[in-house]
Amino acid sequence: MKHKVTRAAGTGFTHLVLGGYTLLALFPILLVIINSVKSKDGIFDSPLSLPTAETWSLVGFEKVLAKSPFIHFFGNSLTVTLVSLVLILVLGAMAAWALSEYKFRGSKLLAIYMAFGIMVPIRLGTVSILELVVKLELTNTLTALILVYVAQGLPLAIMILGEFIQQVPKELKEAARCDGVGEFKIFFQIILPLIRPAVATVAVFTMVPIWNDLWFPLILAPGEETQTVTLGVQQFIGQYVTDWNAVLASLSLAVLPVLVMYVFASRQLIRGITAGAVK
Amino acid sequence: MSQVALKNLTKSYDGKNNVLSGINLDIQDGEFVVLVGPSGCGKSTLLRMLSGLESISGGDLEIDHARVNELPPAERGIAMVFQSYALYPHMNVYKNMAFGLKIAGAKKDEIDRRIRHAAGILKIDHLLERLPRELSGGQRQRVAIGRAIVREPKLFLFDEPLSNLDAALRVQTRLEIAKLHKDLAATIVYVTHDQVEAMTLGDKIVVMHDGHIQQAGSPLELYQQPANLFVATFIGSPKMNLIDGIVTEASAAGVSVKVAGDQIVRTEVDGSGIAIGDKVSVGIRSEHLWEGDAGSERFHGTVNLVEHLGEANYLYLTLENGQDVVVRGDGERAVHIGDTIALSAPAAAFHVFNRDGLALRRLKPGNMVAARHRTTG
Amino acid sequence: MKRAFPWHIAVFLAPAFLIYTAFSALPLLDTLRLGFFTTHDSGHQTFVGLANYIKLLTDPDWSAGFWNAMNNNIKFFLIVMFVQNPIALLLAALLSMHGVRGAKGYQTLIFLPTLLSVVIIGFIWQLILSPLWGVSEKLMGFVGLADYFQPWLGDESSALITLSLISVWQFVGVPMMLIYASLIAIPDEIIEAARIEGASSWHIFWTIRLPLILPTLGLVTILTFVGNFNAFDLIYAVKGAIAGPNYSTDLLGTFFYRTFFGYQSQIGSPTMGAAVATTMFLIILSGVGVYFYFIQRKLQRFAF
Numbered sequence: 001m002k003h004k005v006t007r008a009a010g011t012g013f014t015h016l017v018l019g020g021y022t023l024l025a026l027f028p029i030l031l032v033i034i035n036s037v038k039s040k041d042g043i044f045d046s047p048l049s050l051p052t053a054e055t056w057s058l059v060g061f062e063k064v065l066a067k068s069p070f071i072h073f074f075g076n077s078l079t080v081t082l083v084s085l086v087l088i089l090v091l092g093a094m095a096a097w098a099l100s101e102y103k104f105r106g107s108k109l110l111a112i113y114m115a116f117g118i119m120v121p122i123r124l125g126t127v128s129i130l131e132l133v134v135k136l137e138l139t140n141t142l143t144a145l146i147l148v149y150v151a152q153g154l155p156l157a158i159m160i161l162g163e164f165i166q167q168v169p170k171e172l173k174e175a176a177r178c179d180g181v182g183e184f185k186i187f188f189q190i191i192l193p194l195i196r197p198a199v200a201t202v203a204v205f206t207m208v209p210i211w212n213d214l215w216f217p218l219i220l221a222p223g224e225e226t227q228t229v230t231l232g233v234q235q236f237i238g239q240y241v242t243d244w245n246a247v248l249a250s251l252s253l254a255v256l257p258v259l260v261m262y263v264f265a266s267r268q269l270i271r272g273i274t275a276g277a278v279k
Numbered sequence: 280m281s282q283v284a285l286k287n288l289t290k291s292y293d294g295k296n297n298v299l300s301g302i303n304l305d306i307q308d309g310e311f312v313v314l315v316g317p318s319g320c321g322k323s324t325l326l327r328m329l330s331g332l333e334s335i336s337g338g339d340l341e342i343d344h345a346r347v348n349e350l351p352p353a354e355r356g357i358a359m360v361f362q363s364y365a366l367y368p369h370m371n372v373y374k375n376m377a378f379g380l381k382i383a384g385a386k387k388d389e390i391d392r393r394i395r396h397a398a399g400i401l402k403i404d405h406l407l408e409r410l411p412r413e414l415s416g417g418q419r420q421r422v423a424i425g426r427a428i429v430r431e432p433k434l435f436l437f438d439e440p441l442s443n444l445d446a447a448l449r450v451q452t453r454l455e456i457a458k459l460h461k462d463l464a465a466t467i468v469y470v471t472h473d474q475v476e477a478m479t480l481g482d483k484i485v486v487m488h489d490g491h492i493q494q495a496g497s498p499l500e501l502y503q504q505p506a507n508l509f510v511a512t513f514i515g516s517p518k519m520n521l522i523d524g525i526v527t528e529a530s531a532a533g534v535s536v537k538v539a540g541d542q543i544v545r546t547e548v549d550g551s552g553i554a555i556g557d558k559v560s561v562g563i564r565s566e567h568l569w570e571g572d573a574g575s576e577r578f579h580g581t582v583n584l585v586e587h588l589g590e591a592n593y594l595y596l597t598l599e600n601g602q603d604v605v606v607r608g609d610g611e612r613a614v615h616i617g618d619t620i621a622l623s624a625p626a627a628a629f630h631v632f633n634r635d636g637l638a639l640r641r642l643k644p645g646n647m648v649a650a651r652h653r654t655t656g
Numbered sequence: 657m658k659r660a661f662p663w664h665i666a667v668f669l670a671p672a673f674l675i676y677t678a679f680s681a682l683p684l685l686d687t688l689r690l691g692f693f694t695t696h697d698s699g700h701q702t703f704v705g706l707a708n709y710i711k712l713l714t715d716p717d718w719s720a721g722f723w724n725a726m727n728n729n730i731k732f733f734l735i736v737m738f739v740q741n742p743i744a745l746l747l748a749a750l751l752s753m754h755g756v757r758g759a760k761g762y763q764t765l766i767f768l769p770t771l772l773s774v775v776i777i778g779f780i781w782q783l784i785l786s787p788l789w790g791v792s793e794k795l796m797g798f799v800g801l802a803d804y805f806q807p808w809l810g811d812e813s814s815a816l817i818t819l820s821l822i823s824v825w826q827f828v829g830v831p832m833m834l835i836y837a838s839l840i841a842i843p844d845e846i847i848e849a850a851r852i853e854g855a856s857s858w859h860i861f862w863t864i865r866l867p868l869i870l871p872t873l874g875l876v877t878i879l880t881f882v883g884n885f886n887a888f889d890l891i892y893a894v895k896g897a898i899a900g901p902n903y904s905t906d907l908l909g910t911f912f913y914r915t916f917f918g919y920q921s922q923i924g925s926p927t928m929g930a931a932v933a934t935t936m937f938l939i940i941l942s943g944v945g946v947y948f949y950f951i952q953r954k955l956q957r958f959a960f
Contacts, residue, residue, distance in 0.1 A: 017746065
């Protein structure tokens, strides 16, 4: 009997802590979204209540969409993130394959060289990156951002994909070689499909920091044309800091796409992180 | 004195479907009990219920006449050896063995004495400072057993402890466990899916299937008087041959069965519970089907396949009546595929199972080899 | 006969190698080089040896700012380290317990903030903590603490702590997931063996599970270290480049930004910026070095 009581108490405590923390994690985000669809009075008089017929208002969103090319920023972010992601995954997998499959002079050294970027933040090279981008006449282009993000994402991608590639049974490759299949075909038609789960994991690790980055858009592509969502919101709020409707609406607009994506991808994402971490 | 008693134990996870039901078993002091059965039969669940890792849904579990259903594992006086050994990877062998004793509050010199003693028995004295990952599979196995011994438990529980070892080591370790049982006079419950392990180790073997105990008894009892078709085919290798037929004569002194090809097989089993015209299965072990005509019941068969084991051949034959059987033949005799061979068996060697698969009692289950020599000699 | 040049290897490696080298490795090296130069008004650069570093560490105009940022950064790291990671450990331990209903749901929701931009999170908390809006005050009122409300972000003594707690709030999901993954990787049988030997859940946690996940805790520590000594976005979003009030929230990242791009009266200097970046590089490198040579080597990973 005593055991049952302590167990029930333990379960209660567990859910209290986890539930409490979950509430803490969600509250600020929900608060902003709820208040973004209220009138100014509603926001200040009853910030903690849901919008009512009286306080319901989309004026904030109207202002944001009228005063800033938000959809355009969104497109920029999407372009930068997706192109970088594809390049990181394809180029990373190719390099990971080469480094783990072919042993040549200096292959170890090359692997260490590529792995260096995992621990050292690329931000520290900003002074020279900016010089280089200026020299290449790439300032205020999405290309500059993409190139930097690919360079930033490759090291981790190569490491994780490399570990998975090493687990592909040797027999598979040997069987293919015996059949006279070329090295490129082996990679694209045998290896790449086999490491799909790892690719999903790497995609998660890579995508989020690119989408959310402020530093490089601020430095390399601050022009109106090339602003990403993160930078756009930052600049917008700086300008309209006293217009609460607009600020809350712009924050909601920045949060919502990620929320929508998360609703669809959270299972895959959590599994990917768990699997990746066990490696 | 009955040391451990299982009284009508049941286990269910959802309150409706029983994983285990009606488990009754007595385990005597110093007895080596083997739970054996195919995977999914509930043997591991039962072991875990004994250990306290799995709750008991119904019935009573008694150790030394005290009901222990609700006692946590540590208070039941048991020790368990896991399939994966479950050694603590970050502790050396000594600390692995000391862990439980420390928790129990044993004195330092007492802990040391027990560990030295167990290490001596298991010949792992020289490994005490090593980490588990520095040990071979066999050594890890010993440490896992050592960790159980130092607790001086009333009951040892082994969960498939040999399944991670290679074949040679498995045989050797099997012998050592048997010796350990004698030396320590320990009460052991041992789970395995391997019938050879079960037969060689157990004082009492408990054959389980579908959450029920099919039969519990000594190795010889299971071999000679299997209670039903499941036990009959599970114990013994190759599997017992089964031939379907219809009863033509039945009495307390014997049963005659008409099998395919209208052949009548005479069997020496107690047929009191059976009637003429009943469908039955006749069972005969491959080692009791002899080449030649020494036995009273005679068959002819054509060889399809021969497996050479050295001391014996397994002959896969099709009898004249179309029935497939396996025969354990003389290993040194040259047999070829396509050969026709005369076979025979004494009436006493047959098993008969009724329509429900339950065995009729054999009248003379005893020594078949002697019977062969008697008839041929 | 000489083997043909393995073109396929070159083709597989070249794109990744070139982009990484051009946009990551070489700029980093070039930054190290630039730190030894100075920029003249005319724009050309001359070699000055360690002068930039000496200026940075000893010239009062520079060193006060640098050491302030350094101290703040250490505080920021320590607060995050000793608040975020214990919370993460607690959450992960609770999540990994047997038969916790809804564990996946909790994980998913607690992880959500890590996906949002630091900038967005910064603004959100700025609003919530704003005395103008009064949400925090109201919430604290529910538990009778309304009188204790302060505009924490605006106060020199509490702004940095508040920002680091915001960072904790956002990123606790990452160490939580890493620790959770390593906790559930411990085989059940090992935990069961300990239970049979009479160890309580509490005892099992401290003597079995915690020692077995030490490598992961080491990894979490170094990730926290690198992330925090490189932080910029949160401070910049909430406090701008001058990291007010009165530089009390200045970190090395914002200091680097100001040095490089200039602010108010001071003109930006790429070479001084490079010197600051190099210093940050050395700090991070020494942290990573300590991790690899002492922690990683001492804590063996346990194969189960």
